[in-house]
Amino acid sequence: MTMHRLAAAVAATCALVLVGGTAANADPRPRPSSPITVTESALEGAHGTSPDATVRNVLTVTAPGARLRVRLSNPFGRGAVAVRSVWVGLQPSPSSPALTPGSDHRVTVHGSPSVGIAPGTSVWTDPLPIHVRPGDHVSVSVYAPGAPVDDHTFPPPQSDTPGSFLSTAAGDAGSDETGSAFGAFKPGTLWWVDAVSAVSPARGTIVTLGDSITDGYHADGGGPRWTDVLAERINALPPGRRLSIANAGISGNTVSVQPNPYDPTNQCCGPPAPERLNRDVLSLPGVRYVLLLEGTNDIGGGDYAPPAPAQQVIHAMDGIAARVHASGHKIVGATILPMCNAAGSAREAARLAVNQWIRTSGAFDAVLDFDAVLRDPNDPTVIYEPWRHDCYHPNATGDKRLGESIDLSAFGLSTPH
Known part of the structure; x- marks a missing residue:
């Protein structure tokens, strides 16, 4: 790696935008045990x-x-x-x-x-x-x-x-x-x-709502998914500050309500995120935060659905954020990773427009700039090659970088000194 690329990569590894001020640290005192969700694997069809x-x-x-x-x-x-x-x-x-x-x-x-x-x-x-x-x-x-x-x-x-x-x-x-x-x-x-739920001293659950990138597709080499890396980091904190991770990723899922791009039967990839939000997220015990990373399949399209325009994706994300807030939870948005869309193409313009909205709209309580973490500094339309499995998916190294890049203050947590 050149020094230019290394510097850019290091600068991106903690890309976090907090909306509405700095997130407060969790109360470090032990809390009474209550039911939380300690693991999840959302059903698809x-x-x-x-x-x-x-x-x-x-x-x-x-x-x-x-x-x-x-x-x-x-x-x-x-x-x-x-x-x-x-x-x-x-x-x-x-x-x-x-x-x-x-x-x-x-x-x-x-x-x-x-x-x-x-x-x-x-x-x-x-x-x-x-x-x-x-x-x-x-x-x-x-x-x-x-x-x-x-x-x-x-x-x-x-x-x-x-x-x-x-x-x-x-x-x-x-x-x-x-x-x-x-x-x-x-x-x-x-x-x-x-x-699976348990009565736990942890103070609640983060549900990661996403597609194949969250599901762990092609975390090559048997490496942990980025959600597992995040869970390991949180479990290094004092017990009173911990949160569990419930992974609601489904490969091929869309964030907007539309025909699935890959399967006309709609059985491969779960219902669109708004339709499964209650079952896979809001109905779970102990939810405090939702982390949304979706939109790649909408913008990319496929044999059974055309590429979605930016406004369709934005409207869906905005509706999900509003429903999460109405349920009394906080929601963290993550920007969409590079997809090998040609610079200046309609798909790349849509991705950039959605990411700009995620960063600046105020719809989310915090923003994780995953795009900035993994993009190639010399070609921001692609994931940096050593961290890439294919155009849409990080490899195990890319997943590790995503999990390590997350500023825990997005979830009211502080890292150990």
């Missing part, structure tokens, strides 16, 4: 019917807590999901379906070990006597043969969570702590499970 097998979903929590509850959802199925059993345990490593001995618990919903989830609804399990620490892997084994599969199935090319194992024989294998009943790990694939 319905794909087929479950075989007579058990799926062992694995998610990683981002804050400490106890009295775990799991949310099971059927937002897209045309029929009910008849859940016969759910088991929740702790998994020492996502590379193996084996569980920590003695950690697996059969779950109930309103006291019953089975539950029907009607189309378009969700259920929360009863609290479980399980304690978790940041970074712990929670397994949720669900047996629902013959049910419509509401899933997250856009796997990133890495071996870490979220992901799942499917049992290799018929029947309920949820109580198998050895893991011998299960096959290979499927990264990025979850069935029905979309959130």
